[in-house]
Amino acid sequence: MSSVTVSPPVSRPHAFASVFALLTPHMAELDRFLRGQMTSFEPEIRGMADYCIDTTGKRIRPALVFLSGWRGPGAVTPDLVRVAAVVELVHLATLVHDDIMDEADVRRSRRTAAREFGPTAAVLLGDALFAHALHLATQFPTTEICAAVSDSTRKVCAGEIVQTLRRRSTNVTRADYQRIVDLKTAELFRVSCFLGARLAGFEGGYVEAVSRFGRHLGIAYQIYDDLLDFFGEEARVGKTLGTDLVSGKLTLPLLILLERLSADERMTLTAELAGERPPQPLLRLGQMRELGVFAAVSQAVEAEIAAAIGALRDWPDDAPTPLLLGLCDVLQAQVASVRPSG
Amino acid sequence: MSSVTVSPPVSRPHAFASVFALLTPHMAELDRFLRGQMTSFEPEIRGMADYCIDTTGKRIRPALVFLSGWRGPGAVTPDLVRVAAVVELVHLATLVHDDIMDEADVRRSRRTAAREFGPTAAVLLGDALFAHALHLATQFPTTEICAAVSDSTRKVCAGEIVQTLRRRSTNVTRADYQRIVDLKTAELFRVSCFLGARLAGFEGGYVEAVSRFGRHLGIAYQIYDDLLDFFGEEARVGKTLGTDLVSGKLTLPLLILLERLSADERMTLTAELAGERPPQPLLRLGQMRELGVFAAVSQAVEAEIAAAIGALRDWPDDAPTPLLLGLCDVLQAQVASVRPSG
Numbered sequence: 001m002s003s004v005t006v007s008p009p010v011s012r013p014h015a016f017a018s019v020f021a022l023l024t025p026h027m028a029e030l031d032r033f034l035r036g037q038m039t040s041f042e043p044e045i046r047g048m049a050d051y052c053i054d055t056t057g058k059r060i061r062p063a064l065v066f067l068s069g070w071r072g073p074g075a076v077t078p079d080l081v082r083v084a085a086v087v088e089l090v091h092l093a094t095l096v097h098d099d100i101m102d103e104a105d106v107r108r109s110r111r112t113a114a115r116e117f118g119p120t121a122a123v124l125l126g127d128a129l130f131a132h133a134l135h136l137a138t139q140f141p142t143t144e145i146c147a148a149v150s151d152s153t154r155k156v157c158a159g160e161i162v163q164t165l166r167r168r169s170t171n172v173t174r175a176d177y178q179r180i181v182d183l184k185t186a187e188l189f190r191v192s193c194f195l196g197a198r199l200a201g202f203e204g205g206y207v208e209a210v211s212r213f214g215r216h217l218g219i220a221y222q223i224y225d226d227l228l229d230f231f232g233e234e235a236r237v238g239k240t241l242g243t244d245l246v247s248g249k250l251t252l253p254l255l256i257l258l259e260r261l262s263a264d265e266r267m268t269l270t271a272e273l274a275g276e277r278p279p280q281p282l283l284r285l286g287q288m289r290e291l292g293v294f295a296a297v298s299q300a301v302e303a304e305i306a307a308a309i310g311a312l313r314d315w316p317d318d319a320p321t322p323l324l325l326g327l328c329d330v331l332q333a334q335v336a337s338v339r340p341s342g
Numbered sequence: 343m344s345s346v347t348v349s350p351p352v353s354r355p356h357a358f359a360s361v362f363a364l365l366t367p368h369m370a371e372l373d374r375f376l377r378g379q380m381t382s383f384e385p386e387i388r389g390m391a392d393y394c395i396d397t398t399g400k401r402i403r404p405a406l407v408f409l410s411g412w413r414g415p416g417a418v419t420p421d422l423v424r425v426a427a428v429v430e431l432v433h434l435a436t437l438v439h440d441d442i443m444d445e446a447d448v449r450r451s452r453r454t455a456a457r458e459f460g461p462t463a464a465v466l467l468g469d470a471l472f473a474h475a476l477h478l479a480t481q482f483p484t485t486e487i488c489a490a491v492s493d494s495t496r497k498v499c500a501g502e503i504v505q506t507l508r509r510r511s512t513n514v515t516r517a518d519y520q521r522i523v524d525l526k527t528a529e530l531f532r533v534s535c536f537l538g539a540r541l542a543g544f545e546g547g548y549v550e551a552v553s554r555f556g557r558h559l560g561i562a563y564q565i566y567d568d569l570l571d572f573f574g575e576e577a578r579v580g581k582t583l584g585t586d587l588v589s590g591k592l593t594l595p596l597l598i599l600l601e602r603l604s605a606d607e608r609m610t611l612t613a614e615l616a617g618e619r620p621p622q623p624l625l626r627l628g629q630m631r632e633l634g635v636f637a638a639v640s641q642a643v644e645a646e647i648a649a650a651i652g653a654l655r656d657w658p659d660d661a662p663t664p665l666l667l668g669l670c671d672v673l674q675a676q677v678a679s680v681r682p683s684g
Binding site: 164 | 382383384386387390435436439442443460461462463465466467468469470472473474476477479480481482483484485488489492493495496497499500502503504506507525
């Protein structure tokens with residue numbers, strides 16, 4: 001039996017449904033824009049690029065662009081749509097490459113590009129998506145946008161490399177985990193917020209605050225995603241669960257479980273992570289339930305959400321603020337919805 | 343016995359040695375610049391990025407940048423060095439990814455990044471190099487440079503994808519081959535020349551002419567490289583030879599051999615290319631010698647060199663012209679030096 005408690009979602013003017021309702025027309029515009037980009041790809045690879053776009057993805061990074069640059073529903077400029085496409089394409093490119101390395105067959109309930117076209121073509125297709133994202137980023141009056149995006153892209157890759165190098169290593173610390181998350185996830189969240197606010201012409205202090213908001217929300221989101229790998233439901237998440245233990249990736253739920261296990265059990269789990277023993281995901285999930293790991297991890301999510309909210313404390317009256325806070329509600333509600341029933 | 347004849351290298355004011363002597367100090371500057379870039383990479387991946395830079399590579403694309411922007415030895419600007427670094431980094435990134443896909447262990451007589459760090463890290467490392475190349479390309483006053491580089495990068499990837507998709511396919515035509523070469527090799531040669539001439543402030547017509555020169559030289563170079571895969575010497579080339587037949591890649595030497603073989607022999611070679619029979623590279627090399635394939639392929643190289651020279655015909659007096667023509671001499675001499683002795 002779990003004794004988990006998480007604070008209920010705080011009620012704010014723009015909660016779940018209303019934030020997404022606001023974004024619906026702009027997401028449709030983004031989809032049209034992305035489809036329109038396909039003609040920029042060589043005819044031979046157009047269908048493959050289109051396959052990567054055609055997802056039922058969550059479009060979180062475009063949402064961050066739109067919300068961080070929010071000045072009203074009629075004020076979503078073509079610049080915001082273009083930069084939303086840039087960050088989404090960078091993200092999609094990283095997914096294409098991630099799925100090769102993870103040897104994943106399915107993502108979002110459809111075959112991965114690696115599975116559909118083979119790993120070799122998928123490496124190159126990811127490259128082409130990256131290149132086109134950065135090409136789109138040059139379609140602004142100055143080099144600032146492209147500079148920010150290429151810098152973030154390199155950081156995302158660095159984060160993924162560090163994670164890869166640490167796989168099956170069992171002396172990963174919380175600081176290591178934090179560093180990986182900061183690079184591989186929080187950076188693109190941060191730059192999405194930065195670009196949205198910047199292109200919408202908000203003042204420097206607010207742009208900086210919104211960027212910090214994005215970073216913390218990104219960390220919170222990644223921790224939530226790592227939680228989902230154990231506590232989610234496969235059908236709903238649309239991908240195979242328990243993969244982090246199987247692939248020897250020391251995420252926060254596993255780090256905390258290691259801290260709380262007896263010395264003997266810790267040795268066994270360490271051997272599973274190192275690939276020296278067959279992994280036992282169901283046993284580990286049960287132990288996470290017993291030892292309050294869910295609560296500890298969701299507290300870590302909460303702490304990052306609190307930091308995100310804190311970043312906007314001095315800017316209550318700017319148009320994006322209540323919407324961005326609404327996103328925090330959404331994430332809190334999602335964490336609450338995966339609360340273990342056992 | 344082969345009845346091969348190739349025209350001897352045409353003597354021009356700046357031949358082999360003198361062109362490279364001119365470039366030596368600028369290549370040293372490029373090396374210093376590239377090393378200096380390593381601090382832009384996250385500390386965890388700096389050593390890996392450095393490993394990819396540390397090559398005894400030919401630096402052909404930087405040479406094209408320097409020569410196309412040539413206004414005298416004292417006039418190689420920091421802008422030219424930076425853009426030379428950009429195209430070289432894009433090229434190195436494609437090599438890192440190529441070697442994963444080709445499962446190559448050795449390149450330029452040292453272990454490939456894929457072999458040194460594993461394929462997973464190599465995918466991401468290539469991405470990080472791409473991202474940093476494009477970041478460097480944003481360090482110019484306008485977006486033009488980055489736009490040109492990202493566009494070319496996408497084309498290079500598209501070319502590699504088409505080549506990958508056609509592997510083991512035996513109905514590849516000369517037009518298909520031309521298209522692949524144009525995208526995967528000629529495009530980066532072309533853009534190197536374009537960027538060099540553009541940044542050095544040459545007039546539009548000359549920039550365009552030099553770009554066409556670069557494209558044709560790139561095609562010539564790739565055909566030469568494909569010739570080398572059969573007729574080269576492993577120790578000198580620094581990589582395993584005969585790989586195109588083994589991997590089912592229909593390059594020009596194999597296309598021409600297929601055209602010249604008897605119907606029976608053609609069926610056998612087709613089966614080798616399709617992976618249905620064990621490949622017989624030594625037999626095929628012998629047949630290439632007997633059937634004049636070397637001469638036919640080197641004529642194709644010559645035709646592209648002639649087109650490259652033709653592109654500069656109306657611009658004899660601009661400073662880069664004799665140097666670029668000198669590069670043609672170098673390539674002609676290289677083709678002549680692999681002339682089969684058998």
